Amino acid sequence: MKVLATYSIKGGVGKTSAAVNLAASAALAGWNVLVWDLDPQGAATYLFRTKAKVKGGSRALVSQRRSLLDAAVATNVANLDLVPADFRYRHLDLQLHDTKGSTRVLAELIQPLAGSYDWVVLDCAPSISLVTEGVLEAVDILLVPVIPSALSVRTVDQLLAFVDGAHPDGPQLRRFEVVVFFSMVDGRRRLHREVLAELPERHPGLVALASVPMASIVERMGVERAPIGSFASGTKAALAYAQLWEELQGRWPDP
Amino acid sequence: MGRAHTQPADPPEGASTKPGPVAFTFIATASAAKLAARVGGRAGRPFEVERTWLDTFDWRLWNQGLALEVDRGPALNSATLRSTGDHRVHWVQRDGEVPVCAEDLPPGPWRRSLAGVLGIRALVPVGSEQVQKTEIVCADGEGKTVATLMWERVGSRPDQGQGRERPAPRPVARVRLIPARGYDRTARELAALLVEHAGLVPETAHPLEQAATHGLRPGQDPGKLRLVLAPGMRADDALRHMLSTLFAVMGANEPWLASAPDTEFLHDYRVALRRSRSVLKQARGILPQEALDEWRPALRDLQVRTNAHRDLDVFLLEFDGYRAAVPQVGEGDLEPLRNLLLRHRRVEHAALMSYLDSEEHRSLLARYRAFLSSRAGQDRPVSDGSTPDETRPVDAVAAGRIRRAHRRLLRSGAAIGDASPAEALHELRISGKELRYLLELYGSLYDRAVLGGVVRELKALQDNLGEFQDCEIHAQRLHEYASELRATADVPTSSLMAVALVAQVFIDRQAQARAAFAGRFTAFASRHNVRLLDRMLTKGGGPG
């Protein structure tokens, strides 16, 4: 089992879109996939046409009275289950505060899923919090969408400083890998093209080859309430997500 | 050479991971549209698929409670792994290639759930049906699927039901209720509704029981001998029955020898052939002498034609073991040897196939079949005088033959000492095989538990003798191959050295087997064990 989280300090950069579409690609390949919607806003939950509610709320999970497996429900995508968001997650941070060894809680909740799922995808809320720290303890792959801009390089540097800073042992001992991909790319803009060339040079091996173009079909997911592959599979954006998945699958062929 | 030293299949790792919620199957008379209306679901357009179940020829998936279903249609290709008991879905894969061998399994769900189960056997089609599917989706207010009903009208295929009773009439339609995780209650309610108000009947048999092809039956290894003899049966009837059963095993495997999805088809074919020869060898006085004079050499010739092929199969199966045994040998140094083996096997395979395809072989089979179905007083004249024992009861005959073979084995084994030549051990192995086959063939006449004990001790002895001989053959062949490689211009010295090192491994192993022989034989010849056999033969006891 591999745990992947889409993460960024910023909102609206394409985390949820990536989480949903990559999870769907993995499920299509036959892997058993679980998406855990950790954002109280519940965008992923909405896209999977599921009601945002976990029985007993986040407290039942944090206190480990309830397992994630109990909380999982099927989606309309074969092999893909979801732990829905819950508005009460907004208290998750406080609840973690009250719990001993709080940052390990998420990892401990996820660990028993190993016999049941091959990929667990966490869709995170944009924040730096105890939840984030918990996510960093739980993941194998931190997938970071970056919109090309003059500030992209700085954003990535900050992010690396943050995730490595959270690990007192330093980056070498960080137990997860960071993968950055470009999101909402507008190929007509020179700035975008420049940043696309510059960042991989500065951080070799960090940036995925596939990048996701700016495309209204991605927004359409909110209307269709389904992963892009199930209503617009041939489109450029759909192919971009599929390629991104292929890259990840190539790096982690045996989750 | 014996069966390759391959590990038995591990329990299916991951096969039990996250099975979906329990699914239900029903037999329905209602149309898809009616059913959809009844459950408030939406019926899609009907579509045709050609469904194939894949398993190993000896049903390794089925025996682990799994069924792998591949649907191919113009609009859709999918592979689904389900539990046979409760129809839970383990995974579904769309539009993927269907792999065949454990080593071809791509990383992913296939490998995770199947590699440990397949072992050395390949996936082959074991059943098929033509299905018209209509998907009925039951969704909640958000448009989220909470259960799917798959309405399937099944058409039979011409190659089914071969060689056994007429299949039962097919259901009008099969309905599979596939619940969604987290909606188990909905599914249970739906199942109750279907039974109580839509007149559906839960399906008790697995669809594959109807859909099995090639004369297969789910869970029954066609390579395995299933022989039941009744005490008191005429000896000649019993022997003909044995030979026919063995001939059927050969017949089940022979069509697969050409494509050879794995090596076990030939192996099982050969075992049945060897057992048949053993029956014939013991048939003097029971079956007509003239038939024995014809069939003993004929089956021997057939066996000989398969020997080299099987030896090469074993070599190749064990190839990875060689490499592990000589860690000092460089990566790739043994590749020239592997290529040589593959080349030889291709030649042997072609030769065997062209023989099996020949008029000579076909007419041999036809005559043998006729011989097996003939019976004294019916298709041929009453005894020509060569068969005084033909009407004796089989249990009396069996006990005598088993005793004789056992005594011979004890006598020759006791005569073997440290100075005995290798041939003496080879001879002993053949005597042991003889006894082993007799015990297997007549086994159904005796108490199963006692028989098991006797066979176990014998098997331990045979394994030792088999190891001794296999190692000798390996070492000898490797020397031959080495000289063949030496004659090939572009083979580097490091490869020749590597082959010599592997040969040495076998020479050492053979010496170890030799050292272990005395202990094994003493255990086999122990008074306790001898008494066990004696008691078994006097008591009889049937399949208990």
Ligand SMILES: Nc1ncnc2c1ncn2[C@@H]1O[C@H](COP(=O)(O)OP(=O)(O)O)[C@@H](O)[C@H]1O
């Ligand atoms: N590649 C894209 N092209 C166009 N719109 C996009 C793209 N990716 C995301 N969006 C839209 O941007 C908004 C925010 O995306 P989302 O994936 O929810 O980001 P996050 O999870 O980071 O907040 C959504 O309305 C989404 O449909």
Ligand SMILES: [Mg+2]
């Ligand atoms: Mg989001």
